[in-house]
Structure formats: structure tokens, C-alpha cells
Amino acid sequence: MKCLVFIKQIPDPDIPPTQFRVDTRTNTVAPPQGSSPAVSLLDELAVEAALRLKDALGGEVTAVSLCNDPVMNVIKKPLAMGADSLILLQDPAFEGGDAFTTARVLAAAVKKIGSYDLILCGRQAGDWDNGQVGSYVAESLGIPCITIVGKLEAVSGKIRAERTVGDTVETVEAPMPALVTAGNEVGRARYPKLRDIMAAGRKQPTIWSAKDLGLDPSTVGAKGALTKVRRLYVEEKAGQCEVLKGETPAEAGENLALKLRELKII
Amino acid sequence: MANGAGVLIVGEVAGRELAGITGELLGVGRKLANARGEELLAVFLGSGIGATAAGAFAQGADKVYVVDNSLLASYQPESYAAAMERVCAELTPGILLMGATYMGRDLAPKLACRLKTGLATDCVALNIDPQTRGMLATRAAYGAKAMAEVDCGTVRPAMASVKTKSQEPLEPDSSRRGAVVPIAVQLNAALAKTQVVNRVTVEVKGIRLEDARIVVGGGRGLGSIANWKSLEALAADLKGAVGSTRGACDEGYCEMATQLGITAKSIAPELYIAVGISGASQHMGGVSFSKHIVCINKDAESPVFKLSQYGVVGKWEDVLPAFHRKVKELLAG
Known part of the structure; x- marks a missing residue:
């Protein structure tokens, strides 16, 4: 079973609301001194879900992240949790994109990777909370998508996922390859052991640029975006x-x- | 579809009635349509729903369409996306709105990708830019610590999903009537790649969280399953329901289905009583449309006080029993 997990590095989600500031010129967060970014929690749950499949069935887990400014001990967290490899997608052309262009880059990376059974990501990232990228990637690749899942099981070429819809728990099945987005329902992500953190520190990520992915720079980042944040503010x-x-x-x-x-x- | 016109909402039904979100979409949709000097259109996908869909006229729709097909009897991602693609080709709307519901959260991005158009999700306000006549969406970001105003772009239809309980429906006007127009869509069962193979409905004790007039919320600070029962007892006496934070769920004090927050359930009760909850934005984002919020927390600096109308500073163990006793006394008296 080969799983790809999309992860995103975001500003520390635990910045207290009283210290939360935005730079209104750039419409980005101005984190307080000394705060460190984190892997978006729901993406961590996606890593957890992938690792549970690996624990049960064997195989490998590759984390993929579009990240131009990685903090290595943060972005390597999936490796410390038990993922086998990490691919970083980096290019100045990726700057200023939206969910649509992010998905375009990720889908190109998936195509370059070639073979996989399942793609996982958080149902939404803890910065923009858009909840779009997973669905976009699945649509672009023409594979089925099951959103906001909890428990996963792989049974004879199919992925079986539990989704909570109101007071009903649905079991949804789709042929693999497929994409699922992880919800809170996954539960708790494992804590990396110190030994594994050390080992992750020694692993080197693979880095791919727009050119490596065969992407026209005018179709990604701000140039390719369909939406634009006009204003980010604290109410x-x-x-x-x-x-x-x-x-x-x-x-x-x-x-x-x-x-x-x-x-x-x- | 560069020159779409009209504001189209994707309605939802609940049994034989319009779902609450439909009234909200028609309310905000009417405002956008008026601002653009265009018609407000509503479309419903389902099976045998024409009579129910007609109710959208009274709530503000100028035209109502249905795609009536047995394959659409319940939400199925690929079939619904295919049907909506066809609907958009036929009606060429300038703006397309749906609810950020279980259906909309799944369908909106799928459809936006197929239409190659901009989408803003979980919006709490929508407006028309007077200069560009495009749609501007206001939505929470960074775990509801910030708000973002998003330009939905120039591709038509510009899309948005609307947070439930964030909009006011219009006063129903029963003199507004019309004929529901069917839209024919060719669908076949083979389109469906994902399949629901089992459904288990969790028995809800008492009142559903989403329907409760009063909700008592608890966090990790409750400390044990036994303590959690004191919240349930209070909620039962108030004829309300119990909600929870992620922390409380992670500790196993309560069912995942009780979790409130921007990535869990959103509620808008008359009263939310936050007990031992610090007020993390992620959680409060799910209760911020409550009419009244009160809190009990030992730390006066907790963000929850910023969002509450009334609060008590103290350990919940000291405050809650007396509060509960007094509530009972008042309700009995």
C-alpha cells in the first residue's frame, strides 16, 4: 500500500488571540517573536491515518508539501512520526497562489511520483481553512474523493472510509487509487519518539521546482490564482x-x- | 462562461420542507441579485422534490428549477457534480451559492474545479463590489482568529459556500408563486465512483445539539467522564444538549459527534454555557452565532471572557453545582 500525504506548514495555531496580528500590507500573519510554525493539525491526522494503514498492511508513506520557507524540524514531523520520505515543492513562482494553484502543483507532483494507492490530506488547512485542495487534486487526477473521514480500511483494492454526517456514520467505499481528506474523527496523532526525531533530522527531503514538475510558471502562484484575498484583518x-x-x-x-x-x- | 447572469442557489430539502440553509441562501442571494439587478434562481437536486422546491418562491426566488432523478435521491458526489455542471451550462449563472453543509462542503470544491472557477468557502457575509460587480466574500481564517475578504474572481459563476446559521432568511411571502421548471440531465449509475455501503444512525439521547435552544459546552478541564455527567445533568434540566471541545473528545469524555468548532459542528442556540473552556478560536468559531454566550472559567484572562456576555471567574467544581442548583430552583419556581 503506497500512501501520499499532503502536509502544510502554517503559523503556530496556538498563538493566543490576544497576540494574533496580521500584516495588512501583505495580508499575512505576523507571528509573535519566538513562535514556531507547525504542521497543520488535520494534515497530521492525515499522516496518522496513513501510518495506521501502513501499520496494518505494510507499504510506504510519502509526505508531500508545497512549502517555500520550510522550518526543517517542523516540516520533517511526518518523517519523525514514521513516514518514509518527504518531497518539498519549492519555487518562487508558487508564491501568492490560492487553493486552485496549490492543487495544480500538488497534482503535478503526484503525476511525477507516478504510482500510488491512496492520497491523504487534512480536510482543510489551519491557516486559510478553505477545505478545497483535496477535492481539486482528486478532480484533476480523475480519482474518487471521500471528504472528512475518520476510520479507514483498505479491502481488496478499495478504500473504505467512515464519515460522520450529522447523527449518522456512513461507510463509504471507493476503488483505489483514491483521495481522502482527514477530519477530527481520525482521533489523535501519534507523538514522535525522540529516536525517530533524530533519525528524521538526518533524512534529506527531495526538492522539486516548477520546472521539475513541468509547470508553466504563469499557471501557478498569484498569476494562476482564481481568487484573491483583498483584506485580512482581526475583528x-x-x-x-x-x-x-x-x-x-x-x-x-x-x-x-x-x-x-x-x-x-x- | 464569462458572461453569466443571475444568482443561483443550490437548495436543500429536509423531508418535505426546505432545509434551514435554503432560506438563508435565498435571503443572501436576494440581496446579491438586487445589487446586481438580476434574477434570483434556485435549483434543487433530488427525487420527487418538486412540490417542496416550490416553497422557494415565497422565500425570495424568482425562478425555481429541479433536477428530479432517482439517482439523486440522496447526495452522491459524482452524480450531483455532473448534474450541477449541466445546470450551470443551461442557466449560465453569474453567481452560484450553496450551503457549507455536509453536501456543500463536498460538492462545492468538486464543482468549482470542474467549472474552473473561484470558490470562497464557509462565508459569513457576501457582497457585490460596486466597481467590478464581482462577489466579495467574508470568511473566517486562521482558526477564526482573523477574517478575510476574498475576491471570488472574474470567471463565472463566481462560487461561495455559506456558513449555516450565518444569514437571515426573508419573511415568507405566500403571494409569490410560480411554476417549478424541470431540467433534464442524463445520468447513469456508472458515474458514481464512491458508494455508501453502510449507514448507522447514532441514537441521540435527548435533544439534538443542532436543534437545542440551550447548549452546555465542556472542555478538557472537566477532567473525567464522571465529571462530564454533571454537564449532562445540567443540560437535561435545561432541556438542552451538551457540546464539547476537541480536547474533551480526545480525552474520551464524550462522543466525537458532540464536538463544536470550525472543523466540527456549528450551532446557533439561544444560549451557550461554556464550562471550563478556554475559548480557543477553533472551538468558538463553531458557537459564535449563539445569541448569548456565558462562561465559567478559573482564569480571568482566558479568551472565552472576550466572547462572553456574562462570566464567572472560578473553578467549575466550585461554581457549577451552585449554578445548577439555582437553575433547578428557578425552573421549578
């Missing part, structure tokens, strides 16, 4: 919380109940 929260007091925390709790009655909510 001023009302911040008018009335903190209810009391002699004791218990009394404050009672006062909260009384307040809700006063407002006729309960």
Missing part, C-alpha cells in the same frame, strides 16, 4: 463581558443563574 471582539461576583464562587454561580432568569433566557 475587534466586543469584549464587554460582565463578570458576575459573589462572596464565594458558588454565590457567583447562583448570580449567573439569576442573570439568565432576568434576561428571560431560562
Whole structure:
């Protein structure tokens, strides 16, 4: 079983809202001093799902990332978790793209890789939260796509995935090769062991440029994008919380109940 | 499709009624259509849905179309995408909207890729740029810590999916009527590459989270399954439901189906009571359309206070029992 997993390096998702700033000139995040980027959590869950398949069936897992400014110990996390190899797609031409151009680059990388059974990625990345790239890649490659999955099983050439739709859990089947996008339902991603982090540090990623992928630079990055972010901003929260007091925390709790009655909510 | 005109919404039905999102799409769609001086069109895909679809007229649609086909009886990605491709070729809309629902989240990117057009997902506001007459979408990004205004581009139809419970439906006007127009689409069963082989409906105790007027939310801070039961007891007395954070689910305190957040369920109850929840944007993004938010948290600096109308600073173990007792007393009185 050969799995490809798309991962994305994003600004630290745990930057507290109070310290979250954007650069309004470039419409990008200005992370606070000392914060380190991270692999988008749902992509980590995609890696986890791929590794579970590898644990059960053997095979290999390759992580693929479009990333022009990788922080090596971050982007190598899938290797530390147990992936076999890492391919980085880097080119100045990729700058300023959108979900559509990102998918174009990733699909080209998949074609260059050639053989695979399953592609996995997070249902959406924790920066733009678009939730588009997986579907776009599957469409471009002409393979089936199952979005927002939890548990996975590979059975006689088919991938079988659980999806939660409201109060119903659907089991969906598709012939491989296929693409699935991982949801929270995957559960928790494994923590890399120190030994594996060290080993990952010694592995070198493969790096491919637009030219390596046979991509016309005018079809990717800002030039190929269909949408454009006009403005990125932090909304001023009302911040008018009335903190209810009391002699004791218990009394404050009672006062909260009384307040809700006063407002006729309960 | 460079010169599309008209705003087309993809409606959804729930049983024999229009789904809530359909009213919202018609509400925001009407506003966009008026701003562009164009018609508001609605299309429904399904089987035997014509009579239900006609309800879209009263909620603001100028024209209503159905693609009625037994292969569309329930959502199937490839069949629905093929049907919508045909619908777009026939109606050449300038703008295409659908809900960021279980269907829309799957269908919108698939269709956008086929139409090679720009898509903004999970939008909370949509407007027409007076200069370009293109669609501008406002949506949350970075785990709801930031908002982005996205230009949906010049390819037609410009597409957006709309976050549920983010838009106001119009007051229904029963004098608005019309004939539902069928659109014929050639489909065959072989189109379907993905297949649902099993469906298990999880028995929901009490009120569904999405329907609850009051939701009690808990986080990892609850500390144990036994403690979690105190939230369930409070929710039961309030005739409400319990929601959770990712952390609480990861700890196994509750079912994954109770998780609230931008990558989990979104709710808009009358009241959300956040207990031991710090207020991570990822979670709060799923409850931000609640009418009232109150919180109980030991750390006065927690972001949850920024998003709450009323709060109590204290350990939930100290505050919640008294709050619950008082609630019971008030409800009984």
C-alpha cells in the first residue's frame, strides 16, 4: 500500500488571540517573536491515518508539501512520526497562489511520483481553512474523493472510509487509487519518539521546482490564482463581558443563574 | 462562461420542507441579485422534490428549477457534480451559492474545479463590489482568529459556500408563486465512483445539539467522564444538549459527534454555557452565532471572557453545582 500525504506548514495555531496580528500590507500573519510554525493539525491526522494503514498492511508513506520557507524540524514531523520520505515543492513562482494553484502543483507532483494507492490530506488547512485542495487534486487526477473521514480500511483494492454526517456514520467505499481528506474523527496523532526525531533530522527531503514538475510558471502562484484575498484583518471582539461576583464562587454561580432568569433566557 | 447572469442557489430539502440553509441562501442571494439587478434562481437536486422546491418562491426566488432523478435521491458526489455542471451550462449563472453543509462542503470544491472557477468557502457575509460587480466574500481564517475578504474572481459563476446559521432568511411571502421548471440531465449509475455501503444512525439521547435552544459546552478541564455527567445533568434540566471541545473528545469524555468548532459542528442556540473552556478560536468559531454566550472559567484572562456576555471567574467544581442548583430552583419556581 503506497500512501501520499499532503502536509502544510502554517503559523503556530496556538498563538493566543490576544497576540494574533496580521500584516495588512501583505495580508499575512505576523507571528509573535519566538513562535514556531507547525504542521497543520488535520494534515497530521492525515499522516496518522496513513501510518495506521501502513501499520496494518505494510507499504510506504510519502509526505508531500508545497512549502517555500520550510522550518526543517517542523516540516520533517511526518518523517519523525514514521513516514518514509518527504518531497518539498519549492519555487518562487508558487508564491501568492490560492487553493486552485496549490492543487495544480500538488497534482503535478503526484503525476511525477507516478504510482500510488491512496492520497491523504487534512480536510482543510489551519491557516486559510478553505477545505478545497483535496477535492481539486482528486478532480484533476480523475480519482474518487471521500471528504472528512475518520476510520479507514483498505479491502481488496478499495478504500473504505467512515464519515460522520450529522447523527449518522456512513461507510463509504471507493476503488483505489483514491483521495481522502482527514477530519477530527481520525482521533489523535501519534507523538514522535525522540529516536525517530533524530533519525528524521538526518533524512534529506527531495526538492522539486516548477520546472521539475513541468509547470508553466504563469499557471501557478498569484498569476494562476482564481481568487484573491483583498483584506485580512482581526475583528475587534466586543469584549464587554460582565463578570458576575459573589462572596464565594458558588454565590457567583447562583448570580449567573439569576442573570439568565432576568434576561428571560431560562 | 464569462458572461453569466443571475444568482443561483443550490437548495436543500429536509423531508418535505426546505432545509434551514435554503432560506438563508435565498435571503443572501436576494440581496446579491438586487445589487446586481438580476434574477434570483434556485435549483434543487433530488427525487420527487418538486412540490417542496416550490416553497422557494415565497422565500425570495424568482425562478425555481429541479433536477428530479432517482439517482439523486440522496447526495452522491459524482452524480450531483455532473448534474450541477449541466445546470450551470443551461442557466449560465453569474453567481452560484450553496450551503457549507455536509453536501456543500463536498460538492462545492468538486464543482468549482470542474467549472474552473473561484470558490470562497464557509462565508459569513457576501457582497457585490460596486466597481467590478464581482462577489466579495467574508470568511473566517486562521482558526477564526482573523477574517478575510476574498475576491471570488472574474470567471463565472463566481462560487461561495455559506456558513449555516450565518444569514437571515426573508419573511415568507405566500403571494409569490410560480411554476417549478424541470431540467433534464442524463445520468447513469456508472458515474458514481464512491458508494455508501453502510449507514448507522447514532441514537441521540435527548435533544439534538443542532436543534437545542440551550447548549452546555465542556472542555478538557472537566477532567473525567464522571465529571462530564454533571454537564449532562445540567443540560437535561435545561432541556438542552451538551457540546464539547476537541480536547474533551480526545480525552474520551464524550462522543466525537458532540464536538463544536470550525472543523466540527456549528450551532446557533439561544444560549451557550461554556464550562471550563478556554475559548480557543477553533472551538468558538463553531458557537459564535449563539445569541448569548456565558462562561465559567478559573482564569480571568482566558479568551472565552472576550466572547462572553456574562462570566464567572472560578473553578467549575466550585461554581457549577451552585449554578445548577439555582437553575433547578428557578425552573421549578
